[in-house]
Amino acid sequence: MSDPRLTPDPALASQSRAAQVAVPVADLCRRPDGPRDRQVLFGEQVTVLHEASGWAYVQAEKDGYCGYVLQSTLGTPRNATHRVCVPATHAYVSADLKSPDLLSLSYGARVTVRAETKDFAETPQGHIPRGHLAPIDSHEEDPAQIAALFLGTPYLWGGNSRWGIDCSGLVQAALLACGIPCPGDSDQQEKTVGAPVSGAYQRNDLLFWKGHVALVVDGETMIHANAHAMAVSYENIADAIARIEAGGDGRVTAHRRPGV
Known part of the structure; x- marks a missing residue:
């Protein structure tokens, strides 16, 4: 089906x-x-x-x-030239940080730059700080570093932005930024992203539970958007595994490595 x-x-x-x-x-x-x-x-x-x-x-x-x-x-669609590469930014009336802000944009938003000054990029939506944008075809290299940009973001079921994100939205944002194809929901990610591995955890590995996913930061730490903290947070992997199982949500169902 x-x-x-x-x-x-x-x-x-x-x-x-x-x-x-x-x-x-x-x-x-x-x-x-x-x-x-x-x-x-x-x-x-x-x-x-x-x-x-x-x-x-x-x-x-x-x-x-x-x-x-x-x-x-x-x-109407436009050919985007840049993407927002910081947690969030604003588009301003003019190339002046004291001018009124017109629009707030989350990490990953796509814009069309028409002209640039020393510090700002002009778009149809307003002037955005140049340092907050990256070329649309550029890729990051470390998903865990991208996920860390969302630390403290409120947990939001189905969320994909800096104003609210869930576990699979966080993983998708981090992987897509690094040029790694990634579907939107954790069950889809568990079936398609990377390959199953066993043994020691490595940075950027993915750990799955039924209905949940986390990104490994190092051998002992993971980052995830979670309802326990109601935010994106770091958590000790062993502690999280024990807490989730004790809470009735079961054991880890998969350990996968993107790029394998």
Whole structure:
């Protein structure tokens, strides 16, 4: 049976047009007015497959995830030139940090730079500090370092942004930034990212439980977005394994290594 998260519903695929997320973050819902499954960020591309009653049924370009977003959150696609490479940033009215801010953007948001000054990049949304942007085709090298940018971010089920993120959203943000393909949900990640390994933990290994995933920082420490702390936090691996099992959520189901 096909996964409806990744396979468009043929009964709804009445059109196919490109669009772009035009708000800082948009909920990708299971059904119109339904629960949030994931989120898509400013500048991310989607294919609109169906539209009705103010909702658009879309498939996200970054991971193929299907769901509903409000039509009002979508705009005309632009060719992005840069991505936000810091936890969050602002777009300002002018190339002046004291000018009014127009828009807040999370890590991973995609923008189109039209011109640059010494300190700012001009985009259709306003002026963004140059140091907060990286070329769209550039890749980071250390997923755990990217995950650490989200330390303290509030836990949010289905979240993908600096304002709220969940375990699989954190892992996806970290891996995609490093050019490693990664689906949106932890069960999908457990099946497709890297390969199973055993033995000592290495930096950037992934540990899975039923419905949860964490990223290894070193042989004793992991980082994860978790409901225990209600935030992205570091935790001792042995302590976390014992705590999660004692809480009734079972043992580690997989230990995988991206890039293997």
